[in-house]
Amino acid sequence: EEHSGETPSEQSTNAESVDDEAELDSSDAQETPQPRADGAGEDGGGGQPGTSDAHEGELDETSKDEQLEGVRENPSGEELTTDHGVKVSDTDNSLKAIERGPTLMEDFHFREKMTQFDHESIPERVVHARGTGAHGYYQPYEDPDLGDEYDEIADVTKAKVLTNPDQKTPVFTRFSTVVGSRGSSDTVRDVRGFATKFYTEDGNWDLVGNNMPPFFIQDAMEFPDLVHAIKPEPDNAIPQASAAHDTFWDFASLKPEITHMIMWVLSGRALPRAYRMMQGFGVHTFRLINDDGESVFVKFHWTPKLGTHQLVWDETTKLWGKDSDFNRKGLYDVIEEGYDLEWELGVQLFDEERAEEFDFDILDPTKIVPETEVPVRPIGKMVLNETPDNFFAETEQVAFHPGNVVPGIDFSNDPLLQGRLFSYQDTQLNRFGSANWDEIPINRPLAERHNNQRAGFMRQEINEGKVSYKPNSIGDDDPQEVPEEEGGYEHYNEKIDGKKIRNRSESFQEHFDQARLFWNSMSEPEKQNIVDAAHFELGKVDRMEIRERMVYDLFNNVDHEFATRVAEGIGVEPPDSPGDEMPDHDREDPSLSMENRTPDTIETRKIAILLDDGFEDDHVSELESALEDEGARVKIISKYLGEKSGANGETVDADQHHVAAASVSFDAVVVPGGSESVDTLTQQGDPKHFVAEAFKHYKPIAALGEGTELLEEVELPDIDIASDGDGTVTSEGVVTSRDGSDLDAFAEAFVDAIAQHRHWGRSPAEVPA
Ligand code: HDE
Structure with missing residues (x-):
């Protein structure tokens, strides 16, 4: 389980390597884990701890983690020092001329501490400012089924990352909202970014996609206008993280090409239940290239194993206040709790001839290739299973660029993609203030790097030798260019014949x-x-x-x-x-x-049990185990935190109390029996509100024994609640059993209702929540 299994003191750290003063000699300086020149040194190890490079064939799921290990710092058990390694005796009091006098300039520790603080912030991303990330790996499937047209994946691409089923390629994925600033709320109506960096043996490949397959505009030239229109209005910087204002809809109403994307943005796709329950799309048409230099067009799709699910609008607005990190925290929590989150990578493949037959242009990013035309073929899976150690170092500093491709993957002429190939490199210069952003540990490839690009702010690599130019004779003309057959990247040899022109193709003109x-x-x-x-x-x-x-x-x-x-x-x-x-x-x-897109699973769903002292012990223990067996996460909610006693003497601890818990943070709710417990609940507003609100948001609700009385009090419109002798009754996702005799059947019905996620057949309009 990679580094998560280690206690901090077991990790090799910066401090440790220079810890023992007696042993420090000039060669130890090498061992301080600078972000290093990958591949430096003939031995490939470079003599630095934990930063070993990938070599062909050796890359595995842990390679990136090992590389990062070389720059991790851990204070556990260590002494406080300045940035320059001088031990610090007092970090609370500045140096003063006399006890109550002015602070002295010579206080280097104060100046250093304050200067670093003053310079902590970097510009937020101009779009996609707010996000969260996770580490994991990508692994191709053995012999994916590509349909009748293509036999094997190796026939269509030479990209090893996509074809070698024995290889797990490390990845880092960042999910984001687009419009809001870094501190905005998670659950706004917005497109979500879905960007993955594959640290492949052939260099980094960045698949920088969204959770919706079309886009707003057709040409990169329009992007600044689109973003200006949707961002807060320039005179008063209002509203934050929302399209719901005049300038966006003014722009939209004058741009019919936006119509398709607007349909997606108005739909539940713009309100994802969780980043782990979201599809991802490469959006543009790309090319795959095989060993013979032949090309086929491709659309990339990520499909989550947990299904594609949405929130409802009323719920999202409540989450802005009650759980504003809902999506970011959701990803972090489930990975920390040990779930492996999985997406399948699928491709739609079509050649030039097929592309000609479509009644839209495959270069137009406001169009999708419908799955009714070309099926999505799963070719591999991504697993996200590690949270970052440091948000800034990893999630904030990760820098994506659609221009990062590896041999076997190439671009199409989509004019939106073409413009992105400029923008991302450029925007990183603004964020990092240096062309050396690729040297930051999270951005460094695992593949070796050697070239004559040099210097600049914050250069980390120590490039050895006299030569930084080509051709050269002094250094044997190294580093050597690599012919295509040996892995050198060669752009697809597309034939271009025509006139330079600034216009919009006729084939881009149909918008509805x-x-x-x-x-x-x-x-x-x-x-x-x-x-x-x-x-x-x-x-x-x-x-x-x-x-x-x-x-x-x-x-x-x-x-x-x-x-x-x-x-x-x-x-x-x-x-x-x-x-x-x-x-x-x-x-x-x-x-x-x-x-x-609702697979039969309740894995990672969050279920609330509402109870108080005197709950029916069996109900709670059976429900907990039935739900947890299916992979759900169960939380007990009560008026106050602390121990609650069951009617038959068992005790449980309340995980959350009503002041902090809200139905909007849960996927489903259940009220177990126990007359004393239910009497207490029915005398409080919070549990009734919890149930009513869950109902309003179409969520599964269940009640056992006396718990059904709470549901009756709430008056759920058009819902049948079980009476004595009815057994388990399911009515629009509301599962009840008055006698509670068949707990297994009850739990099964509840699990089924949760798997459906939302029960749209209800009419909750009059429910006051
Ligand atoms: Fe981006 N986009 N974009 N975009 N985009 C950025 O790059 C841009 C577009 C996407 O988690 C920026 O590093 C232009 C489509 C994601 O770090 C910037 C155009 C798609 C992320 C930029 C587009 C995306 C970005 C801002 C139109 C889906 C977040 C910060 C030509 C396929 C990546 C940064 C992360 C980020 C420019 C359109 C996805 C300014 C010019 C289409 C997921 O470079």
């Missing part, structure tokens, strides 16, 4: 077909979510002409009924007939609906 496909593919509750979201977002827009343009020019060209439903909520006169550009099709793609 796939927006309609998305709408058609939603279930009715998902459609209602989209309409409600439009009511909120456009309801926050002051200018009527913007709301009208959204309805008449965009939504009415997607679907007339949709436009009408939106118009009704925002004071816009509903359009009397469909828009002129509304596509005439009823096509659906089932893979677009999250309701079809």
